Amino acid sequence: MNTMMVDPFSCMRLWTDMMRMGAEAQYVMTMRMAGLMGVMPQRKGENYRMVAEKGDAAREAMGAAFRSAASGARADEILAAAMKPYGRRTRVNARRLSRH
Numbered sequence: 001m002n003t004m005m006v007d008p009f010s011c012m013r014l015w016t017d018m019m020r021m022g023a024e025a026q027y028v029m030t031m032r033m034a035g036l037m038g039v040m041p042q043r044k045g046e047n048y049r050m051v052a053e054k055g056d057a058a059r060e061a062m063g064a065a066f067r068s069a070a071s072g073a074r075a076d077e078i079l080a081a082a083m084k085p086y087g088r089r090t091r092v093n094a095r096r097l098s099r100h
Helices: 008-036 046-070 075-098
Strands: none
Touching: 008 046, 008 075, 046 075
């Protein structure tokens, strides 16, 4: 069982994960906008993907947060669990879009 004390290292890890995810998301948005404007080549279906993945990520994040909360996790652990699906998608999208 978890104690109510928050580990300072887990808070720092959460913060750095949020910063990484924010930078990757900004890069992904820039690359997708360049594709929409015709400045860069864009894979077929990229416009659909950028819309469709939002719902999947939200469902996964809510499920992870609820499971984490139900197991008695601390608030920082619940937030980390909820962020994981979004972080995974930003990482994959940034890698995929940088190959063009």
